[in-house]
Amino acid sequence: MKIVDMRVHSIAIADPPLRSSYGLHAPYALRTILELESDDGITGISETYGGQAPAGALEAIRPDVIGQNPYRLTGLLSSMTEGQGSGIERSQTYLVPGENPLDQTTRTYAAIETGCLDLIGKSVGQGVCDLIGGRVRDKVAFSAYPFFKHGGGGGAGDDLREDEYGEVMTPEALVREVKQMITKYGFGSVKFKGGVLEPDLEIEAVKLLYQEFGADVPLRIDPNSAWTVDTSVRVGRELAKELSGGGYLEDPTAGLENMSQVRKRLMAKGIETPLATNVAVTSFADIPQALELDAVQIILCDHHYWGGMRRVQRLAGLCKVFGTGLSMHSNSHLGISLMAMAHVAAATPHLTYACDTHYPWQSQRDEVVTGGRVPIVDGCVTIGDEPGLGVELDYDQLARGRERFEKCPYRKRDDEAEMRKHVDPNWKRKLPRW
């Protein structure tokens, strides 16, 4: 089998005005959809970060892809899996995921790997999870992912989406948002995006969530490095009960040394809440120091930037050896990414937490897979017996996504610029803010 065509589609999907310590989501999130077509007429697909740079990076390796055997291509491209550098420069501390040039090759590789696996799976009639080691579960659990948000459902001009959750800028509204999500999708755990309001209000939000859902629904809070070490310790102390029993404190502060300080000081008070990260550890090169400093007890994997599904499995193996937990990170995405996340999760025995997903924030109008949105039932995505990733492209919907991309002014994610445009003309991301 040979790859005879490669198609790279830049699309824009409506996205609500979600807040984080990075700033504000733009009315459109950008994604890239990749198609790899074989000489026997089968097409493998994948989804990755969007905008000019990721699409350009894929276009740049076109000559290495066309004419290759999809079983061998990832071997030929394996030098791309290391990316460059490690530590804060390479991390997502200052740059939003998908925008760091230092992990560009790992992201490009991952998109190609997923496309090849989907193509191979479709050609041999097997699911991707069964190609990469075999499923250990066929229901993959995801958690609710509430954000503070301004009013609006995303989109612009005459292309607005329904504002399902309304404005959510108080602890009470956040609880309402989570209730709505749980009613609709049946999630069994909650990952709350903090780093937006004063820490006391975010503490209150977690306490209210705990009161509402009880100890059986694990809670996590992720302020994306917005706090000092002192604030992180204070939040960890005040939420010792609420974040125990399967919860965690994610990236409270920037950098491994600071995370390590937080851990030490919490442990000294007898608080064992684990610290998780998708910011301080984003590559294999970060792991030795993270473990040495005991800065991180849970790593959030993401095949999109860790260099693909098999690298995530390798990460899981390392985590198991060192007794480190493994969870999964996400960014605004559609059904192809959701299925890829579910397939790698299904074939990763050491995955110790429900995965993150932004999927509830996107709408049917933007979905590019046939049959509409991938169902999340009882908080889980079910992997069936369909080959590959189990989804096919809806070419009409893809064309609409491309058209939205052409029309919208965005070519990269810049949450800081959106904050200045819509919320505060002088806003600057400040780490730590509190």
Ligand code: GKR
């Ligand atoms: O979508 O604003 C967002 C998130 O803050 C995202 O960019 C993060 O990468 O979800 C992510 C996280 O867990 O840090």
Ligand code: MG
């Ligand atoms: Mg995070």
